[in-house]
Amino acid sequence: MTNPIAHHCVVVFERTGEKLVAIGPAEYESANEAEEAAKAISPHFAGAVALTLTKDHDSGELLEAKVLLQLGEADFAALVNVFGDD
Numbered sequence: 001m002t003n004p005i006a007h008h009c010v011v012v013f014e015r016t017g018e019k020l021v022a023i024g025p026a027e028y029e030s031a032n033e034a035e036e037a038a039k040a041i042s043p044h045f046a047g048a049v050a051l052t053l054t055k056d057h058d059s060g061e062l063l064e065a066k067v068l069l070q071l072g073e074a075d076f077a078a079l080v081n082v083f084g085d086d
Contacts, residue, residue, distance in 0.1 A: 003057040008034040013047040013074055020046060022078040035069045047072030049079075 009025035023045075028034040034050040042048035048071045054064040 002059075002061075002063060004054050004063055005057040007053045007055065008050070008068075009053060010034050010038045010041065010048060010050050011079060012041060012045040013049075013072070013078070015046040015073070020073055020075040020078060022075065031068055038069050038071055042071040045072065047074045049074050049076075 008028045008031045010028065011022050011024040011026075013020045013022055015021075026037065028037060031050070031052055034052070038048040038050040048069075050068040050070075052064075052066045052068060053062060054066075055062055
C-alpha cells in the first residue's frame with residue numbers, strides 16, 4: 001500500500017557553454033506557489049520548471065512527476081541529477 005505525498009518544486013537551468021545544468025530543487029507549499037516562483041525567477045536563468053512530484057512517503061519511491069510550467073530552456077534528463085534515479 002502506498003502513502004502518497006506531493007512535493008511542489010522549482011528547478012532552474014543555467015547554461016554553461018553548450019550544456020544546461022539543473023539547479024535546485026526549491027520546494028513550495030503549493031503548486032500555485034511553485035508556478036509563481038518559476039515565473040519570477042525564470043528571467044534570471046536559461047529556464048525554469050515548476051513540477052509536482054508525488055512520492056510514497058514510506059519508501060521514497062517516485063509515483064508520478066507532473067510538469068506544471070516550463071519557461072525557457074529545460075533539460076529533463078538533467079533532472080535525474082537533481083532528484084536521483086531511485
